[in-house]
Amino acid sequence: MDLRALTTFEAILRLGSFQKAAEELQFAPSTVTLQIQRLEADLGVSLFVRDGKRMVASEAGQWLYQEASALLKQIGSMRQTISDFGTGDGGAVRFAAIEPIASQTIATIVADFCKLRPQVQLSMEISGSKSIAERVRSGELDFGICASPSVNLMLEFEPLIEERLGVLMRADHPMANQACIEVNDLVGLTILLKEQTCIYREISEKILCQTGQNSFFGIEVGSFSVIRQMVKAGLGIGIIPMYKDLELENTLVIRPFVDIDPTVSIGLVYKNSNILGKASLLLMNALREVKKQNDFHSGDSWL
Template sequence: MDLKTLKTFQLIVKYGSFVRAAEEMNYVQSTVTMQIQKLEAELGVQLIERGNGKELRLTEAGRLFHGQSLQIVKNMEQIQTDLANLQLGESGHLRIGVTEPTASYRLPGILKGFMSTYPNIRISVEFGNTPLLSERTLKGELDFSLCSAPDLGTDLYFEPLFKEEFVALMPEDHPLALKEVLSPEDIRDYRLLITSATCPYRRKLEMVMQETGNLTLDTMEIGSMTALKFFAQSGLGIALVPKIIAEPVSAGTTTRIIEGSLIHMTFGLLSKASAYPPQLAGHKLYQYLKQHLAT
């Protein structure tokens, strides 16, 4: 039993004629007859009876089979369409990972545009830090991730897209608000709000501070990058946050530029080396993200 035979059977029922069905399928009539005979032999029942004047009517088995075959053909046609779209990259299910602040501040608008263009591509988004997303990408649990550069020596491919600019966020009445530009040395005498130990930016911050001789700092650990601005707003310390999070500046706070390499963190697309470049729907999303994130 194949899809063409089912379609032939349905056309015979629709037109009440082997001849009309043959014309619709662009077959000779004998082909249609052979298809139905083979179908009945496979099912072990008679589906069609010829009445007087060659009028066709369905047997009880034929009526049952016709009703159920309608949904079978519909499902098969949908499967064929889905598979064709999958091969063209027009459908599929993609799993991507993303770090903050891109997860909340950049990605929603970009995905809205992408999914309007490719409505049959499903996307699942997982939030996490770079080490976690690197591990999951390497295991194949994520198709690719948007994050900072991973540690060296992994079987991952990283494509830089832009540099995340950081600023110092503080209350308006903070002593350092009197300066237009801050240096790492300026921060050592004040409490610094920092992210968790697994955050790549915190590791970079610690290396920069060590290079300036500031081995000990008054710090307060805040597990969420996006929450730092609210702790700074409450006067608990200075927060070094991505500029995109700090703007517009909340009432009672201000930002200052930080000089040196501390002000940037490279951000890009991370994929398993063996899976680069992505294929099918993954390729379309990968290219779309590059287009809208690269600077």
């Protein structure tokens, strides 16, 4: 069946006349008549019968009208959905980010994106860099925000921000009065460390190795939020990315290292931007604002 003819037929029944259908569809009356004749010929049945001076739907025409109405609504919905995919107002975005950049830097950007495009089905996960990169490679995620992935994964990496690690401690800790911390100041302390697969754990261990001693006690904790709470409770110190919001006035402070500069590059990770949906590309572009903001504040000592 010709979709235009079906649309014309539905308009005739809905509006009550051939003339009104022609006016709505901006067709000549003869075009409307021709389309119905072709539709009836295609179906092999009369869709209209004469009732005095009026043309009314036949039994077959009445049934077809119900089906055509539902079908045309579905087609209209399909057209709108496809259009939304094309503009980025629809579709799905699956991505993951590491902490603390997820909560400290990009959460607001993602929230603004969701408010602007409420029809987009967005899934944001929090995970480690290695897991994120592997899932981007497998196609489970559209993109990720994490540390630079292994070269053998053959992924694109766009740096967004350089995170500098410092020492988180209670405000009443003896080292809190120091403007900066030396690596050897950590000897003999209880240190809260991220899990083995975390990029921050790798950097922390490199820092500790520079003491040349093993006289510290490490506790593995899988969450920066939990590390923060444990430090607040008086259990040792933490080596964490330096974000001002991770401090607590009169309770927790973060101090930078003076003799080393432990940093990690965090950025966008994706496989092929050409195969990503418009919504994913728009969100990635919004997240690139992090780099612009970071470049603008590059002279600041804090993130």
